[in-house]
Amino acid sequence: MYTAISRAEKITSIIEKRRPLAEKITGVESNLQALKSALKTLEENRDRIINQVDDAETVGRLREIDLATLQYKITEESKKLTVLRERFSRQTLNIGVVGLMGQGKSTLLKSLSGLTDNEIPALEGSACTAVRSTIVKPRP
Ligand SMILES: Nc1nc2c(ncn2[C@@H]2O[C@H](COP(=O)(O)OP(=O)(O)OP(=O)(O)O)[C@@H](O)[C@H]2O)c(=O)[nH]1
Ligand SMILES: [Mg+2]
Structure with a gap:
């Protein structure tokens, strides 16, 4: 009987230990979302400025900044983090x-x-x- 209780307690303790990890990931996920939305705004502004500027060199330099790839990478990393958060939120030991x-x-x-x-x-x-x-x- 004693071992059964201690086993249940051990399982609960392992599941409990995952919780702060899931919370930490939630924080990182929302930071990444904020970053992504800031990059989107930056991209919109950049596109607007490109249309207003005549100087070819400036336009060229503005176009060079690869904001799309950064946004793509953030999306990909966020997907991985979601999988991890779901794992750490499990109520079972599999x-x-x-x-x-x-x-x-x-x-x-x-x-x-x-x-x-x-x-x-x-x-x-x-x-x-x-x-x-x-x-x-x-x-x-
Ligand atoms: N000597 C020894 N025998 C073992 C050990 N582990 C399992 N056995 C024995 O090996 C036999 C098969 O063990 P199982 O646990 O049923 O093996 P399994 O991998 O689940 O087998 P399947 O479900 O048929 O694929 C049983 O008679 C066990 O008692 C071990 O560490 N040492
Ligand atoms: Mg078997």
């Missing part, structure tokens, strides 16, 4: 185990989870689990 038949995958999961052969059969003989299995332990 453990994936892959390996050859009979290598001890189910035994490892049994040992990690405290579950028995009833929930995760790990038995001698030929292929036992044999298919991709999803074991979900409902939170109390």
